[in-house]
Amino acid sequence: MANRGCLALLVSGAMVLAAAGCGGSDDDASPASSSGSSGGKTVTIGHLANLTGAASSLGAPYKKGIDLALADIEADGFLKGVGASLQIKTEDTGSTPTNAVTIFNEFERDGVAVTVSDGISPIALAIDPLANESKIPFITGAGSGTPDDDYEFHLSDVKTQYDELAPYLVSKGGPRVAAIVGTDNPAFPLLTANLKAGLEKSGGQIVATETVESGDTDFSSVLTNLQKADPDVVFISTLADQAGNVLAQMQQVGGFDGVLKTVQSGVSRVVADVAGAGATGVVLRPAWAPGAPGSEDFVTRYEAANSGDSPDTNAAFGYQSGWIIATAVKKALEGGGPVTGEALRPLIAEASTSAEVKQHGIIPDLVIPASGATTWPGVLSNFTASGNIEAVKG
Numbered sequence: 001m002a003n004r005g006c007l008a009l010l011v012s013g014a015m016v017l018a019a020a021g022c023g024g025s026d027d028d029a030s031p032a033s034s035s036g037s038s039g040g041k042t043v044t045i046g047h048l049a050n051l052t053g054a055a056s057s058l059g060a061p062y063k064k065g066i067d068l069a070l071a072d073i074e075a076d077g078f079l080k081g082v083g084a085s086l087q088i089k090t091e092d093t094g095s096t097p098t099n100a101v102t103i104f105n106e107f108e109r110d111g112v113a114v115t116v117s118d119g120i121s122p123i124a125l126a127i128d129p130l131a132n133e134s135k136i137p138f139i140t141g142a143g144s145g146t147p148d149d150d151y152e153f154h155l156s157d158v159k160t161q162y163d164e165l166a167p168y169l170v171s172k173g174g175p176r177v178a179a180i181v182g183t184d185n186p187a188f189p190l191l192t193a194n195l196k197a198g199l200e201k202s203g204g205q206i207v208a209t210e211t212v213e214s215g216d217t218d219f220s221s222v223l224t225n226l227q228k229a230d231p232d233v234v235f236i237s238t239l240a241d242q243a244g245n246v247l248a249q250m251q252q253v254g255g256f257d258g259v260l261k262t263v264q265s266g267v268s269r270v271v272a273d274v275a276g277a278g279a280t281g282v283v284l285r286p287a288w289a290p291g292a293p294g295s296e297d298f299v300t301r302y303e304a305a306n307s308g309d310s311p312d313t314n315a316a317f318g319y320q321s322g323w324i325i326a327t328a329v330k331k332a333l334e335g336g337g338p339v340t341g342e343a344l345r346p347l348i349a350e351a352s353t354s355a356e357v358k359q360h361g362i363i364p365d366l367v368i369p370a371s372g373a374t375t376w377p378g379v380l381s382n383f384t385a386s387g388n389i390e391a392v393k394g
Contacts, residue, residue: 043113044113045113047063051092055118062117065315065319066321073322105130113340114137116325118142119266127140137152138151139348151345153374156287161286163194163201164198165285167202175232180210181211184213187266188238191264192206192209212242236262237263244273247275248275265378291390298311298319320366324361352368
């Protein structure tokens, strides 16, 4: 299988072990609930990681976030009292659904208790039915999924954030919004539709929509059409690198001075890496951003563990996922039950709002209901001159 690699991180009461470059062996992690080296239970998390390919800008920070969570869980001794440890088996999907399906099937054969992924909808749509069939919970940062919410948990709130963002865009930019929408990812039209609904409730409207495909790089005709629409705001609903390219070309061609620019919330600082100064001041409303209340300690420890890299919402999703899973495992064992997918399924929703996750997590308003469709209001943020995403003050 192309673009595969693995990393196993064992979190026990005594140590953290990491092994990389293991050649994609199926024996890199223990079964979901096996006897660990200390005599307790070792619970395995299967991580469908987008470390290469189109979604690597989402996958890399998510992985760093969940790895930090597991290190903190070990340091805290969070599972020591129930005699358990967590082990994560990470496999690179190459950002392709076919690879993700193959890896998930391997995880199922290995007996993992729960699976996680960062946030691209094509992979979520491919994995959701497999999770439901196998009864292995799947926690993903993606917003789009199958209608049959059962064993899938989508951390992206694709509606509430746009209800919150829309009135800001109208008040700070104006009522006329133009949209650039990627067509080969089902999430992007959905996010645009939700923004449209929010705008209509706030006295705004979408006056023009231009569609693009992921391979498009020349946006001259798109930008010409947008200029004719005379928008107050431009909303870009694409992956991060393409959004950055659009913003760079907007700056190059001119004609967008005074136009407020905004992007879908699942992007990373890759937007600024590509756009340069064209990204400065661009707004978004992710679930979390540096500068949000209570974020300082997490930012400091994340940067220390990752050579100064600043965390983003994908890193926060990874961190939150780790603590939600650890809490669900703890509750299962405290209740005297087994640590299986069926046992964890209701406990994941319960854990999302638990005192433990409120204490240790980083996104305080993230709520996973029984349906698995997460809600959060988000944090109004923008790209700074240094290229980082930070919460807007005041």
